[in-house]
Amino acid sequence: MLAETLAAIRPADQRALAEARAHQDRLTKPRGSLGALEDVAIRLAGAAGACPPPMPSPAALAIFAADHGVHARGVSPWPQEVTVQMVANFLSGGAVANAFAAQAGVPVTVVDVGVAADLPDAPDLVKRKIAYGTADLSRGPAMTVDQAVRALEAGIVVARGLVAEGARCLIAGDMGIANTTASAALVSVFTGKDPAEVTGRGTGIDDGTHERKVAIVREALQVNGLMREEPQPAAVGSSPSEALRALAAVGGFEHAAIAGFILYGAAARVPVILDGVIAGAGALAAAALDPAATDHCVAGHRSAEPGHAAALDHLGLRPLIDLEMRLGEGTGALLAHPMVCAVVRMMHDVATFDAAGVTEKPV
Numbered sequence: 001m002l003a004e005t006l007a008a009i010r011p012a013d014q015r016a017l018a019e020a021r022a023h024q025d026r027l028t029k030p031r032g033s034l035g036a037l038e039d040v041a042i043r044l045a046g047a048a049g050a051c052p053p054p055m056p057s058p059a060a061l062a063i064f065a066a067d068h069g070v071h072a073r074g075v076s077p078w079p080q081e082v083t084v085q086m087v088a089n090f091l092s093g094g095a096v097a098n099a100f101a102a103q104a105g106v107p108v109t110v111v112d113v114g115v116a117a118d119l120p121d122a123p124d125l126v127k128r129k130i131a132y133g134t135a136d137l138s139r140g141p142a143m144t145v146d147q148a149v150r151a152l153e154a155g156i157v158v159a160r161g162l163v164a165e166g167a168r169c170l171i172a173g174d175m176g177i178a179n180t181t182a183s184a185a186l187v188s189v190f191t192g193k194d195p196a197e198v199t200g201r202g203t204g205i206d207d208g209t210h211e212r213k214v215a216i217v218r219e220a221l222q223v224n225g226l227m228r229e230e231p232q233p234a235a236v237g238s239s240p241s242e243a244l245r246a247l248a249a250v251g252g253f254e255h256a257a258i259a260g261f262i263l264y265g266a267a268a269r270v271p272v273i274l275d276g277v278i279a280g281a282g283a284l285a286a287a288a289l290d291p292a293a294t295d296h297c298v299a300g301h302r303s304a305e306p307g308h309a310a311a312l313d314h315l316g317l318r319p320l321i322d323l324e325m326r327l328g329e330g331t332g333a334l335l336a337h338p339m340v341c342a343v344v345r346m347m348h349d350v351a352t353f354d355a356a357g358v359t360e361k362p363v
């Protein structure tokens with residue numbers, strides 16, 4: 001299924017990109033007046049292979065939940081049970097993601113890909129548990145390659161189901177106590193940046209804990225044979241099998257599932273709005289498996305985690321919103337969704353200078 005999805009991915013369509021650029025310049029507004037939003041409209045046309053691109057609506061949010069063996073090393077101030085407790089909270093509609101999703105008119109699906117507890121059945125819960133949490137990435141591989149592939153395929157299956165039900169925009173969220181540690185390790189591995197530059201404070205840790213978290217990320221890279229010589233060249237991921245091995249070594253089940261979710265969106269030409277550092281790390285893994293996947297992504301926001309900026313830089317994505325948020329769950333992407341819809345609607349609805357009889361600026 002992974003191979004099939006990868007084989008279906010096409011990069012941005014150059015003709016649609018050119019057409020969208022030309023169309024933007026004919027609309028009744030001064031050229032460039034919508035700033036970076038113009039690039040989003042052009043990007044979506046390239047991704048869809050059509051100008052104007054289809055409306056990215058309705059959207060669907062999938063929150064991928066999993067636990068992390070590295071939690072045992074004290075990298076998060078929160079107990080591990082908060083993961084399963086928050087899953088229950090998402091399912092009863094009580095989390096920030098539910099409020100933002102309700103505001104944006106986006107349905108929420110929760111996917112258990114590796115929570116360290118059993119969950120009762122619920123209408124909006126998809127059960128695809130690979131294991132009861134990953135192994136500790138600072139002592140050896142967090143997942144086997146087979147587990148990573150199964151998590152990727154869980155993301156593919158969920159995206160495929162949502163698109164089959166009519167979703168025309170995919171939003172990936174995450175829940176997993178300690179997952180900013182795995183995110184930092186993935187960002188370091190895929191961007192070639194030092195752990196000290198990309199490891200943040202997650203839900204909020206003091207200086208001493210942060211110092212230990214950086215050391216644990218470094219240890220994870222060393223133990224898993226992912227530390228390169230100085231100066232570090234760009235990124236693991238020169239081959240898909242190397243990318244898969246790196247994802248399995250230091251990722252989480254939710255990172256792998258988010259990567260699969262992105263790959264399916266790219267294959268189906270349904271745009272994916274990325275959230276914070278966890279989704280960003282998943283997007284790096286997806287890009288290492290097929291660089292063309294990034295053409296189908298929009299960066300919803302930039303989180304306060306330093307690794308997120310590094311991930312977005314590496315992917316060449318500019319975030320739409322930058323409000324120092326650091327929550328995850330898909331919250332930043334949900335806020336960006338109406339903006340993405342607005343720019344696509346503009347491509348459909350705004351009159352050209354010719355059609356509206358508005359005089360263009362003399363050249």
Ligand SMILES: Cc1cc2ncn([C@H]3O[C@H](COP(=O)(O)O)[C@@H](O)[C@H]3O)c2cc1C
Nearest residue numbers: 076174175176177178179180202203327328
């Ligand atoms: C109540 C609560 C709700 C959350 N929603 C998302 N996260 C976010 O914080 C966690 C990552 O941070 P760290 O690596 O520091 O543990 C993830 O679960 C992420 O989704 C939450 C965290 C908490 C505590």
Ligand SMILES: O=C(O)c1cccnc1
Nearest residue numbers: 202276277303326327328
């Ligand atoms: O960037 C994020 O999404 C994030 C940051 C801190 C904690 N949880 C999520």
